[in-house]
Amino acid sequence: MDVSKVRDIDRPFSTSEFDIEKDYTRETIDIEPYISLNAMLMELTSIGGGETIARHNREIGSIFARQVGRLGISVIGADDRNGIVSVKVKNNASEVKRYLEEQNGIVCQALNGNILRFSFHYYMGEKDVYELIRALSRRLDK
Secondary structure, eight states: OOGGGOOGGGOSSOOTTOOTTTOOSOOOOOOHHHHHHHHHHHHHHHHTSHHHHHHHHHHHHHHHHHHHGGGTOEEEEEETTTTEEEEEOSSOHHHHHHHHHHHHOOOOEEETTTEEEEEOOTTOOHHHHHHHHHHHHHHHTO
16 A cells, blocks of 8 residues: 555544644544454454354353252253353243343343243353352242
8 A cells, every 4th residue: 555645534533643633523433442452352263263153152051050950950952063052941031131240240141931041152061060050059949
């Protein structure tokens, strides 16, 4: 690219030379998301990218699927591709969902009366799975 052809007005953000009195209609962009995106991409690249993350999510989901059965909860679907696990509870799923969110900060999706769907992701570990199991156990004991 020939930088000599780039005009000052084409800059995506203000510079110290920018004369606000001549053009006060342009806004300065928020650069924080770009810095965050760059940091995230560097982190993802360092761990090996998408397949490593997908494998991690599947492993965490599998741990949950194995452990939740001990509570008498039926696993009705475990997606081996992405770490999403659906379970059938005896209680009202919406009430369990509300309890998990309000009392434990755990997010899930309530479906069809008594079905809960959990999505496991990169920033979760085994500790998070066991916290979820404990929270479910406390709720189902009520």
